[in-house]
Amino acid sequence: MPSPALAALSALPQADLKSIFTTDPDRLSKLVLTQGPIRFDWSKTHLTDDLMAGFLALADEQGFARRRDALFAGEAVNNTEGRAAEHPAERGEGNPDSVAHAKMLHNRMRGLIDAIEAGALGEIRHILHIGIGGSALGPDLIVDALDGDGVRYDVAIVSNVDGTALERAIEGFDPHATLIAIASKTFTTSETMLNAASAINWMVEGGVDDPYGRVVALTAAPDRAMEWGVDETRILPFAESVGGRYSLWSSIGFPAALALGWDAFESLLEGAAEMDRHFRLSDPAQNIPLIAAFADQYYARVLGCQTRAVFAYDERLALLPSYLQQLEMESNGKAVKLDGSPVDGPTAPITWGGVGTDAQHAVFQLLHQGTIITPVEFIASIEPGHALDPAHHRALLVNCFAQGAALMRGKDNAADPARAYPGNRPSTTILMDDVTPHALGALIAFYEHRTFANAVLMGINPFDQFGVELGKEIAKSIETDGAVGFDPSTMALIEIALGAE
Numbered sequence: 333m334p335s336p337a338l339a340a341l342s343a344l345p346q347a348d349l350k351s352i353f354t355t356d357p358d359r360l361s362k363l364v365l366t367q368g369p370i371r372f373d374w375s376k377t378h379l380t381d382d383l384m385a386g387f388l389a390l391a392d393e394q395g396f397a398r399r400r401d402a403l404f405a406g407e408a409v410n411n412t413e414g415r416a417a418e419h420p421a422e423r424g425e426g427n428p429d430s431v432a433h434a435k436m437l438h439n440r441m442r443g444l445i446d447a448i449e450a451g452a453l454g455e456i457r458h459i460l461h462i463g464i465g466g467s468a469l470g471p472d473l474i475v476d477a478l479d480g481d482g483v484r485y486d487v488a489i490v491s492n493v494d495g496t497a498l499e500r501a502i503e504g505f506d507p508h509a510t511l512i513a514i515a516s517k518t519f520t521t522s523e524t525m526l527n528a529a530s531a532i533n534w535m536v537e538g539g540v541d542d543p544y545g546r547v548v549a550l551t552a553a554p555d556r557a558m559e560w561g562v563d564e565t566r567i568l569p570f571a572e573s574v575g576g577r578y579s580l581w582s583s584i585g586f587p588a589a590l591a592l593g594w595d596a597f598e599s600l601l602e603g604a605a606e607m608d609r610h611f612r613l614s615d616p617a618q619n620i621p622l623i624a625a626f627a628d629q630y631y632a633r634v635l636g637c638q639t640r641a642v643f644a645y646d647e648r649l650a651l652l653p654s655y656l657q658q659l660e661m662e663s664n665g666k667a668v669k670l671d672g673s674p675v676d677g678p679t680a681p682i683t684w685g686g687v688g689t690d691a692q693h694a695v696f697q698l699l700h701q702g703t704i705i706t707p708v709e710f711i712a713s714i715e716p717g718h719a720l721d722p723a724h725h726r727a728l729l730v731n732c733f734a735q736g737a738a739l740m741r742g743k744d745n746a747a748d749p750a751r752a753y754p755g756n757r758p759s760t761t762i763l764m765d766d767v768t769p770h771a772l773g774a775l776i777a778f779y780e781h782r783t784f785a786n787a788v789l790m791g792i793n794p795f796d797q798f799g800v801e802l803g804k805e806i807a808k809s810i811e812t813d814g815a816v817g818f819d820p821s822t823m824a825l826i827e828i829a830l831g832a833e
């Protein structure tokens with residue numbers, strides 16, 4: 333049964349963006365909100381006063397305030413696994429006991445970083461971080477965004493089990509000056525364990541006497557890390573209640589904290605904490621992650637848009653779309669509601685994207701003239717990330733703003749329809765003052781809370797991910813039993829490529 337509030341929303345007429353600033357001249361004051369160093373602009377979306385009122389009613393109907401309080405109180409909001417979701421505690425926000433525990437673990441991480449910097453593990457010039465999914469995407473995004481010229485260490489983040497990834501990562505690394513960070517919440521993920529074993533072999537082959545002596549484990553399963561061979565003093569634990577895709581704030585962020593320095597890592601946490609406080613304390617009508625979720629819900633569930641595109645008009649944020657793919661799709665690509673009943677409509681759309689201006693010359697044709705409507709999100713920074721001619725940054729921003737205007741405005745051409753642009757296509761623009769640790773922390777926390785707000789509006793649990801298990805089980809059974817008991821297509825593939833057992 334669709335929710336009454338959503339049904340009422342769906343009955344509202346759709347605004348025309350081409351004339352929306354004429355019919356609603358105050359849009360900027362209503363739909364542009366600034367939080368710290370980031371300005372969020374929904375004025376080029378179809379959100380109207382009526383829709384906002386309808387979505388506020390939906391939020392109320394779905395118990396938004398109660399579920400938000402439960403999240404921050406450290407209640408078991410991940411109901412299918414009976415666990416809390418305590419990533420805000422890593423930033424100092426939430427249940428006081430969890431905050432104190434996270435602080436203690438951060439101090440432990442800081443102590444190890446200080447020791448490494450003081451030379452306790454010998455000379456370290458390279459950091460080889462091995463992890464996958466949430467144990468790689470977050471650190472990769474932060475290091476790539478903020479490390480600029482990588483002055484402190486060369487950092488390589490390896491996730492794929494394809495040996496080519498590891499081989500390429502260690503190509504320029506000296507095994508005698510490399511620190512291996514094994515990042516795995518469970519310390520069982522097969523790709524990570526295989527890559528970790530191969531990295532140790534590489535060190536041994538490179539003549540390192542005690543390769544385990546330069547391994548650091550980042551995990552919520554310290555006992556398994558110890559069994560694997562990591563010394564207890566180099567295990568940096570984090571709480572089981574921190575989900576993998578929400579874990580960059582914990583010891584999973586170790587390569588960022590080491591490479592960028594502790595002050596930068598703290599500033600990232602503080603930026604996120606400011607967004608936490610905004611999300612926790614703001615009235616729903618002014619709540620930035622919630623308003624973002626209103627627009628998301630309108631496009632995905634009311635208009636049936638199956639995808640959402642994110643374009644970073646800043647090379648520093650080139651990895652943001654990949655990071656968001658896991659955050660949004662693994663969290664909200666679900667088929668059942670909190671009570672186990674089937675969902676009553678689409679859940680998360682497919683998140684995809686890239687960087688501007690590259691994407692303009694590759695995929696924007698479809699966005700402007702294709703028949704599939706895709707809500708677009710632009711992310712840009714007022715300050716550039718480089719010291720070259722300011723003309724570069726000016727051109728980047730000009731292009732970003734032009735795309736949003738073109739999508740909205742369109743262009744008639746009755747005489748030559750192939751050259752006409754329908755317009756009325758929505759976009760959101762997120763404009764950062766600069767890509768600093770503080771602003772990036774706030775931006776990522778915004779996305780986390782927006783994902784949670786979407787889940788609340790749909791009545792689903794964003795914190796489990798059982799959808800990834802079946803493929804893992806089948807891979808394991810192929811590893812152990814080979815081509816047995818599968819369909820003819822799968823058996824033939826196994827036999828041809830892996831050989832008959």
Ligand SMILES: O=P(O)(O)OC[C@H]1O[C@](O)(CO)[C@@H](O)[C@@H]1O
Pocket residue numbers: 464465466467515516517518519520521524576577662797800
């Ligand atoms: O940190 P781990 O336990 O190695 O898991 C890695 C990733 O694998 C997943 O469980 C999906 O298979 C993600 O949720 C997680 O981020």
